[in-house]
Amino acid sequence: MADDTTRSGTGGYSSLAIRDYIESLYSPPANDLTDAVGELERTDMPRIQISPTDGSILRLLLQMIRAKRVVEFGTLSGYSGLWMLRALGVDGHLWTCEYSSRHAEVARGVFERAGYGSQVTILEGDGRESLKKLEAHAPFDAVFIDADKSGYPLYARWAFDHLRPGGLIVADNTYLFGYLAGRAPDRNLDQRSIEAMQEFHVFLTSHCVAACLPTPDGLSVGIKPGNGF
Numbered sequence: 084m085a086d087d088t089t090r091s092g093t094g095g096y097s098s099l100a101i102r103d104y105i106e107s108l109y110s111p112p113a114n115d116l117t118d119a120v121g122e123l124e125r126t127d128m129p130r131i132q133i134s135p136t137d138g139s140i141l142r143l144l145l146q147m148i149r150a151k152r153v154v155e156f157g158t159l160s161g162y163s164g165l166w167m168l169r170a171l172g173v174d175g176h177l178w179t180c181e182y183s184s185r186h187a188e189v190a191r192g193v194f195e196r197a198g199y200g201s202q203v204t205i206l207e208g209d210g211r212e213s214l215k216k217l218e219a220h221a222p223f224d225a226v227f228i229d230a231d232k233s234g235y236p237l238y239a240r241w242a243f244d245h246l247r248p249g250g251l252i253v254a255d256n257t258y259l260f261g262y263l264a265g266r267a268p269d270r271n272l273d274q275r276s277i278e279a280m281q282e283f284h285v286f287l288t289s290h291c292v293a294a295c296l297p298t299p300d301g302l303s304v305g306i307k308p309g310n311g312f
């Protein structure tokens with residue numbers, strides 16, 4: 084079930100000391116990442132960014148496929164974006180979709196201060212409405228899904244159609260805060276989101292070579308087959 088550890092990224096470690104040790108080596112502090120987290124506090128935005136360990140996994144996955152062109156759904160303050168930009172190199176580009184104009188504005192500042200201003204395009208508004216604009220830049224090397232949970236199947240289908248063979252679909256929170264296989268709690272999460280997340284998993288596993296990494300809230304990864312992949 085969902086608990087504080089799914090959001091804070093503390094689940095999955097046998098102790099907090101081990102988590103801190105691992106993060107100190109695999110996800111060491113850096114000014115730009117600290118800035119992105121600091122902005123969440125300063126502007127009273129929700130602290131719902133990926134964990135430092137998720138960030139190092141994301142960077143590694145993108146580097147392994149030599150990704151240069153990546154789409155993200157769910158920018159927040161740019162924390163996950165910074166991790167991905169680390170893998171893309173100076174000739175890479177990130178297109179990131181964000182519903183909230185306030186979040187987009189904060190993220191723009193974070194990317195600028197980190198020196199990535201010219202390598203990032205933030206598309207404001209509902210991610211569904213940005214799909215047509217994004218298609219002009221396809222094919223992509225990877226799509227990272229971390230926005231509205233009911234949109235996951237739609238984003239995944241769109242990603243599959245606009246990735247190169249060997250490209251990756253990566254999605255966070257695919258345990259749906261612990262509710263993937265259960266009934267919706269009487270809160271912000273409705274039954275439709277559970278059905279949508281299950282539809283996402285069925286799509287990913289039936290179209291891609293896929294795995295769901297057992298991070299605190301599940302990080303699903305699928306590779307689009309074709310051209311030897």
Ligand SMILES: C[S@@+](CC[C@H](N)C(=O)[O-])C[C@H]1O[C@@H](n2cnc3c(N)ncnc32)[C@H](O)[C@@H]1O
Binds near residue numbers: 131186
């Ligand atoms: C979990 S946060 C993203 C965290 C970010 N990927 C990170 O790790 O730093 C989800 C973000 O998606 C945005 N969002 C929610 N629904 C959306 C939609 N329909 N289209 C685009 N963005 C959306 C929210 O405003 C929020 O900023």
